[in-house]
Amino acid sequence: FGFAGAFNGSSSKIDLGNSQAFSVTNTGEISISLWVKTTDDQGYIYAKGDDSSAKYEHNLELFANGTLKSAIYNSGGGLAASVTSTATVDDGNWHHVVVTIDNGSSMSLYIDNGTPVTTTSWSGTVAYQSTVPFLLGAFEGIPAATSKLNGSLDQIRIYDSAISAACLLYTSD
Numbered sequence: 001f002g003f004a005g006a007f008n009g010s011s012s013k014i015d016l017g018n019s020q021a022f023s024v025t026n027t028g029e030i031s032i033s034l035w036v037k038t039t040d041d042q043g044y045i046y047a048k049g050d051d052s053s054a055k056y057e058h059n060l061e062l063f064a065n066g067t068l069k070s071a072i073y074n075s076g077g078g079l080a081a082s083v084t085s086t087a088t089v090d091d092g093n094w095h096h097v098v099v100t101i102d103n104g105s106s107m108s109l110y111i112d113n114g115t116p117v118t119t120t121s122w123s124g125t126v127a128y129q130s131t132v133p134f135l136l137g138a139f140e141g142i143p144a145a146t147s148k149l150n151g152s153l154d155q156i157r158i159y160d161s162a163i164s165a166a167c168l169l170y171t172s173d
Contacts, residue, residue, distance in 0.1 A: 005136065009040060009150025013138035022048055022134035022158065024058055024072060024126050028103040031159040032060070038151025039092045041066065044139040045149060049073070050132040052141030057129045059139060060099055062149065066090035070099045070109045074124025081119050087111040094154075102162040 005014060020026045036045055040062065047059035056073035063069060066088030074080040089095040089111065098110040103126050108116040133140055136156065137149040 004035070004037070004152040004154035005156075006152050007043075007137035007149040009043065009148050010144050012148065014136040016134045016136065018129075018131055018133050020128060020130070021160070023128045024101050024103050025128040027160045029101060029160065029162040030058075031098060031100040031157075031161060031163040033096070033098045033155075033157040033159070033163075035094050035096055035154040036089055036151060037092065037094045037154075038062065038090055038149065040150035041090060042146060043149035043151075044135070044137065044142075044147050045097070045153065046134065046136050047139035047147075048132060048134040049129065050140040053132070055129045055132045057126065057132065058101065060097070061139075062090070068097065068109060068111065070101075070107060072101055072107060072126055075127030076124060078123065080124050080126055081107050081122050083107055083109045083117040083119050085109055085111050085117055087114055098163070100162040106162070108162075 024030050041064045043062050045060040049056040058072040061069045067085045069084040071082040072080045100108045108118040110116045139147040
């Protein structure tokens with residue numbers, strides 16, 4: 001209580017294993033809600049995939065301009081859909097981030113209860129990557145300099161449904 005997961009940008013990560021519970025294909029839907037605090041300009045907030053074996057499922061990436069990109073991949077390893085925020089999260093403050101994915105239908109990215117960035121365009125079908133881990137703070141198989149988060153994550157919640165905007169109410173600290 002009172003502590004967040006701290007990531008150092010070089011070796012820190014939390015490996016939640018390769019359970020199908022972290023896969024979009026478990027129920028066809030998934031939502032991931034979390035708080036992030038960083039001043040860094042790149043890294044992965046979370047990822048289910050392994051770049052060294054070219055197996056990808058879904059991830060949330062922090063870009064150099066402080067925006068976030070949520071991506072999901074098709075069974076051939078190509079990008080099925082993605083959304084990129086206009087809001088930034090690299091200011092050293094806590095930000096509430098929610099990704100909702102309804103397989104084959106839509107993906108939304110919410111930051112601080114703002115208006116979501118949503119896509120309804122898909123390419124292919126998402127396949128369960130049973131051998132790749134779900135990592136917090138990193139993307140397996142990508143060098144640390146470009147994949148590891150330098151910041152903190154807290155109150156991570158993973159749902160087996162695409163939660164609605166009404167469920168996104170939060171209180172800031």
